[in-house]
Amino acid sequence: MSNISGGPDFVRKLFKMLEDSSYSDVVSWGANGDSFVVKEIDAFTKTILPRHFKHSNFASFVRQLNKYDFHKIRSTDDSAGLYGEQAWEFHHPQFHYNNRDQLDSIKRKTPANRKPAAVNPPSDASNNSQLNDLQNQINNLSKLQSVMNERLLSLNKSYDAVVQDILNFKKNMVAQDQLMHELIQYLIGLEAEKSGSSRSFVNGNSLDDGINNTFVPSEQAQKLINSYTQVSRASIDQMNEISQRVQSLHNITSNTSNMNNHSIISSEPLTIPSTLPSLGSENAMGLNNNIRNINNSSDATMSNLFLTSQRSSTIENSEMSKMTEISQQRSNDFIPEAMFNNVMSSDNVTVLTVGHLSPKQSHASSSNIIPVSTASPSNVSRIDNTSQNTSNSMRVHRSTFMPAWSVPPKVLLVDDDLVYQKFGSKLLEVFGCSFDIAVDGIGAVNHMNMSKYDLVLMDIVLPNLDGVEATAQIRRFDNSTPIISMTSSISQQDCSIYLSNGMNDVLAKPFSKSMFLKILENYCSHLVMPNFQSIPRPFGISDISTPTTSNSDMFSHSSDTSVGEKNNDHNDNLVPNQMSLTVSNGSYSSGGPMFTIMSSMSSNDYMQQVMNHIANASSVTRKNALDKDFQDQRPCKKPKFEVIE
Template structure:
């Protein structure tokens, strides 16, 4: 039940009366009491009319709080009294600091004004109404309630609030939309998983295709060498007087690399493309026929390459070093990115195997610094982070390729073949030795198969 201010009783203390149901909500007893205090001029040293009579001023707020409020009002402090004035649309007169200092009422005085609150004009008090507020609540969700003010000031509601109320949806419709969003999210997650599986299948087929291509090129090289030597043998026997059938001399029938280059790589499929290879029938019974299989498993790599291994894991260092030395490479090991930069500033290497996550400085940042003074040395990233964005980041930092962890010795060997096949070891270049043997068959150019040899080697039996 709301309590309103009433004139004080005989004991000097205020008395209160309940607000009846048929009484107007805009009752201004508070204003009339304030008017009587000002008209009575009993507290002119604390509160009084201004000279113009259209406003009143509180000269001393402390005295007003201790002497007038307890006896005539129910408010316990001056701030509460000011809030009550605001509810009746009284406004405080704002003054600058200079005006406050020169004010005849004192620097700390408070002046209030209302258009219908004037000296000796009690009839105008009926026009002063207390602001009424009717609240309308709308539940936007389980935790949010929007409150709309109504009543006398409802017309002043800004357009933004009106727009919210006019376009608000019901709770049932909101829950229905929420369920639809959850369904769409489930479908998106399913498609993400399906896309990931397709991506793995594509990577696996790409790795198989690259291996098959390397084996095909190696078989062609071996076949050319074998047939060349066979023709030399036939010519030698003919020069010794032996009768050689005229149709015994033949040339290599392996498809050339230009034909291979036009072959399209598999797209999002786990099937491995089939390429036919015709072997000479006369070699089937020869014990040396096992040699091609050996070369197919390990394509030819010139010995003497010097590799810098940047890795902080001791097990990975041991296995990588073992594999590299098995393929005829010499290895130097550093364990962080800063050491790699310092070493590459002093020495040159045929190839750099760079781990990504390392202490002091990561591999990608180290590579970007190395590229400021060395753009020639191939730098291969070794990492288990092979998301699309990660791969783009590594390449943007200057890395040539990515060797995905965990990798096998065959994966490592394929990477060495890809970048060192047509290179002469730096040690031989410095020694001024010949880059190729004159009698050895020419090797295919890297540009002829670069479109078919791609990244993303897959997981196999023995892992690094």
């Protein structure tokens, strides 16, 4: 009764319970001692189970029994009589009355044994349900698949549409480009035609009359040509000086002095024929008349200005008159009277251009003179072109290297330093940008919140919120706008801080104009008009960092009669440039025999140049020096060509 050893807990408890004879009415060994019988299930559940098994659940007791491989013995008719209708009899082969030792061999059924028995029966049913599940899943998946397919198809369709759109867009762009190109070519052609018509005409005459048909022997021709180089060199010197002076004068003064030149020229016409070779005296007279006509009319239009023109120096005047003489001599040498109108027009242009070196008022003067010289239609447009060019050059002179923005970039300048605010503003203004200024980091962030910028120039040391932090804040909502750190602290460590905080580049303080421009160009390149870049440049220009000055440019317009000869006088740099101008006119013009002639003319001219070049080797060296000065003085030439184009 006391200590039961061996066997699992449950079995020992069961055995102990059966030993208690006081339960015999409720539960007891079976008659044969190889089973036990629960006679009163109610009583057993309520009284005995709690006492021995700490629960009152008969079903759970039966489950335990099952686990230990007890089997319920079906109540046969006789046994039913033996223990009553309600009795449950359980049997285990090793569970015998008074045979405690065998209890050890009663084991919980091993899962391995049980599993097949336990799992197999439901497997059919669950298989079915699983099958259904899987079937459903497959159905779902295939549905999903079809949906995806549809979506994919629609995406494909829209992708195709987009590609189509892009292609169309591209086509349109190309068409637009083409149009722009044609337009520009047309314009250039137009200009070339005008200049070409006079130029080729004149050149043709000069070649025919001056070299082939006249009775001038070849040495004399050579001499003639040499004299040209000297003449034009002198002209350049004088123009150089004049332009310097003119530039330095106040607007009005220079304007009036320009007018004064006119009048002086007209007032001393008699000096001109005296310097002319005798063979051209009739021509000279005609020329003279022309000059007088034009000057008179310009005098009339400018009479009030003339009154105030006393300031202009006499040197200038005499220089101007010399110039006129020179060009007259030139034209007299080579050009028959019939061409004088053209020549005069170019002379007019010369004078105009001089005037145009000073801003604004000269514009008015040019428009005044245009109606005067309506002698031939090409003259008018020549002048018109030139005045356009020169007014452009004025504008460009102020805004030196301004890139050809299609849209002016909008820049946010962030600096607390007044000096840099002013300096930066000025640079931005010069480079044609619109801009706002913020004086601290918070202001910068606010500006960025409110509007869209193409570029941010950010000082680092700022009150309230420094540039790095401001950038970090901006980067939370704007990842694309380039932010340039503008600072004097540019150690590698500092720079890596800037870059790691979302800044794109560093502009070291104090910055120069060119550094500033470089940043602008780098980060706003998408705003530069593409057409202007794609248009082929005349080959000479790209070779020259600072091509002709406006003075020499002036010449290329002013005296078409002697493009070649003059080229020879410019230094070596200028020769290809001038050449390229001519050639470019030919190549731009979309047809017309005129331009073919022109190109061949220019090569003829070039031959002359080469000849003269040899003849004037010494003077060329001097020219080189002069022209260098020339270029130093005005390094802003290239953009002018860009604007004109």
